[in-house]
Amino acid sequence: MTRIRLGSLAVAALLLLAILAPVIAPYAPTAQPDLIGLRNAAPSWAHPFGTDMFSRDVLSRVLYGARVSLLIGVLAVAISVTVGTAVGLAAGYAGGAVDAGLMRVVDAGLAIPKIFVVLVVLALWEGITVPVLVGILGFTGWFGVSRIVRAETQSARGREYVAAARAIGIPTHRILVRHVLPNVAAPILVVASLGIGQVILLEAGLSYLGVGVPQPMPSWGNIIADGQHLFASAPWISTAPGLAIVATVMAFSVLADGMRAALDPRDR
Amino acid sequence: MARGHRNVLPFVAGRLAQGLIVMFTVATLVFVLLHAAPGDPLTSLSEQPRITPEVVSRMRQNFGLDQPIPIQYLRYLGNLARGDLGISYTQHRPVVQAIREAIPNTLLLATVALLIDFGLGTLVGIAQGTRPGSATDRTLSGVTITLYSMPVFWLGLLLMFVFGERLGWFPIAGVTNPVTYPYASLAGKLFDRMHHLILPALALGLVSAGYTARHQRSAMLEAIRQDCVRTARAKGLRERAVVMRHALRNALLPTITLAGLAFPVLLSGAVLIETVFAWPGLGKLAADAVGRRDYPVVTGAAILAAAMVVVGNLLADVATRLIDPRTRTAA
Numbered sequence: 056m057t058r059i060r061l062g063s064l065a066v067a068a069l070l071l072l073a074i075l076a077p078v079i080a081p082y083a084p085t086a087q088p089d090l091i092g093l094r095n096a097a098p099s100w101a102h103p104f105g106t107d108m109f110s111r112d113v114l115s116r117v118l119y120g121a122r123v124s125l126l127i128g129v130l131a132v133a134i135s136v137t138v139g140t141a142v143g144l145a146a147g148y149a150g151g152a153v154d155a156g157l158m159r160v161v162d163a164g165l166a167i168p169k170i171f172v173v174l175v176v177l178a179l180w181e182g183i184t185v186p187v188l189v190g191i192l193g194f195t196g197w198f199g200v201s202r203i204v205r206a207e208t209q210s211a212r213g214r215e216y217v218a219a220a221r222a223i224g225i226p227t228h229r230i231l232v233r234h235v236l237p238n239v240a241a242p243i244l245v246v247a248s249l250g251i252g253q254v255i256l257l258e259a260g261l262s263y264l265g266v267g268v269p270q271p272m273p274s275w276g277n278i279i280a281d282g283q284h285l286f287a288s289a290p291w292i293s294t295a296p297g298l299a300i301v302a303t304v305m306a307f308s309v310l311a312d313g314m315r316a317a318l319d320p321r322d323r
Numbered sequence: 324m325a326r327g328h329r330n331v332l333p334f335v336a337g338r339l340a341q342g343l344i345v346m347f348t349v350a351t352l353v354f355v356l357l358h359a360a361p362g363d364p365l366t367s368l369s370e371q372p373r374i375t376p377e378v379v380s381r382m383r384q385n386f387g388l389d390q391p392i393p394i395q396y397l398r399y400l401g402n403l404a405r406g407d408l409g410i411s412y413t414q415h416r417p418v419v420q421a422i423r424e425a426i427p428n429t430l431l432l433a434t435v436a437l438l439i440d441f442g443l444g445t446l447v448g449i450a451q452g453t454r455p456g457s458a459t460d461r462t463l464s465g466v467t468i469t470l471y472s473m474p475v476f477w478l479g480l481l482l483m484f485v486f487g488e489r490l491g492w493f494p495i496a497g498v499t500n501p502v503t504y505p506y507a508s509l510a511g512k513l514f515d516r517m518h519h520l521i522l523p524a525l526a527l528g529l530v531s532a533g534y535t536a537r538h539q540r541s542a543m544l545e546a547i548r549q550d551c552v553r554t555a556r557a558k559g560l561r562e563r564a565v566v567m568r569h570a571l572r573n574a575l576l577p578t579i580t581l582a583g584l585a586f587p588v589l590l591s592g593a594v595l596i597e598t599v600f601a602w603p604g605l606g607k608l609a610a611d612a613v614g615r616r617d618y619p620v621v622t623g624a625a626i627l628a629a630a631m632v633v634v635g636n637l638l639a640d641v642a643t644r645l646i647d648p649r650t651r652t653a654a
Contacts, residue, residue, distance in 0.1 A: 171624065178613045260476060264610050305472040
């Protein structure tokens with residue numbers, strides 16, 4: 056249980072930092088207080104994480120970046136878990152041709168390395184905004200979820216309580232939502248927690264490549280990109296957001312680990 | 324053994340057929356995406372004032388874009404089957420050519436990264452799994468979860484800065500030294516390539532090694548609980564022999580399957596690492612093409628990446644079957 060507590064505390068702390076960013080951050084994320092005097096300035100009391108090439112405060116950008124990265128992670132995973140659960144329930148419960156058809160799509164979706172799926176979509180659509188990015192990450196991220204939900208649904212389908220519900224004439228969609236779903240919810244939570252970390256990593260990668268969150272909106276990935284050529288003279292620009300990503304992904308992984316251990320009796 | 328090998332062939336044929344179905348679905352998914360996007364490839368052309376609508380419609384005819392969707396789909400599949408991925412908009416040459424130049428670089432990078440990943444990952448996982456709960460186990464768990472949580476491009480940048488720029492031990496970009504490589508001896512050429520390969524492969528391999536080690540650790544814990552291990556201990560075998568001969572063999576099997584699954588992760592990471600280290604592979608090709616909206620290159624790279632994943636999974640499945648006698652009698 057300690058891992059769950061540690062993970063949820065860390066996640067709660069990160070969410071709090073992100074929500075309170077406007078209160079905590081000493082500057083606006085795009086403010087350029089002194090383009091010449093504060094260009095790539097080293098960390099100081101006024102700028103604890105230093106400033107970047109446009110004299111913007113790196114701490115403020117990382118804090119606001121937390122809002123962007125966490126929001127994208129949570130919303131995209133909400134989409135992919137919803138879609139993945141729906142597909143998994145349908146495939147696992149219906150079986151037969153529906154199952155075979157859906158699972159072939161899932162096989163193909165999982166075969167293309169994830170970033171390539173996103174890159175194809177990004178290359179085709181012009182003018183990516185944050186909501187569009189969330190949609191792309193969400194709708195390309197459900198394949199793995201659906202496979203897990205399908206397996207859980209298949210095993211739930213054979214249980215007595217489902218047979219009993221069917222025998223007394225409860226319609227299929229109600230059986231799925233009221234009886235099967237609660238029994239497959241636990242593994243979904245584990246996947247969701249891991250998924251948020253993975254989406255944050257993917258979003259950071261895309262923003263680093265310059266095809267994710269559009270500048271000047273801060274995202275941890277594009278702050279790293281801002282500082283990548285200044286590593287020798289101003290290492291603080293890329294270091295702070297990198298550490299933020301590591302801490303966040305780790306928090307969600309520890310939470311997922313804890314939940315998985317709590318669900319697996321052998322691990323106690 | 325002889326019987327086992329004999330029924331490997333139908334097994335491989337079955338898996339191959341499955342792989343082809345996956346590739347067919349991948350191609351179809353890409354086609355659906357292409358046509359779900361607003362407009363067609365020539366929409367941006369028609370926005371230019373100097374190109375008349377007549378020219379655009381003639382080009383549309385030339386490219387077959389005036390045909391009904393089912394016809395376009397069949398043509399697209401036919402072209403793919405013949406290995407024709409279209410023409411790059413920005414490089415003005417067949418996409419296949421650009422990809423053919425990039426693939427060896429990516430395969431080299433991914434293979435070396437895979438070796439680092441599994442070499443290191445399994446060793447660490449075994450070290451942890453044989454003494455669970457110890458200080459070593461807990462320290463290594465901290466290390467592996469940190470590696471696993473790292474953005475691969477950020478680790479690449481850190482390695483590049485420390486070992487490339489600060490210490491100057493390794494070159495920081497490209498596959499070879501453009502100045503000295505053409506004049507180097509064979510050994511010198513080989514060294515130059517290895518020298519350029521180490522940092523990007525290390526960044527890519529280390530992040531995945533974190534994941535592999537975590538899996539290997541739990542596989543080891545699982546294997547040590549098995550009856551054969553208890554029997555081996557009861558027979559009075561030394562702990563070292565118990566671990567090496569009985570537990571490890573069983574614990575390595577899931578890792579082979581994992582190697583097949585690690586391939587898509589490594590290819591995804593390669594997109595970023597190749598960009599960091601200016602490594603002219605499939606990932607950098609795709610990432611650069613996205614910025615230029617050169618989507619025949621992006622879709623071609625995605626299809627090729629999927630093919631590499633399918634082949635990787637196939638190899639992992641066949642290897643598991645050859646190594647694990649239990650999978651031969653089943654199925």
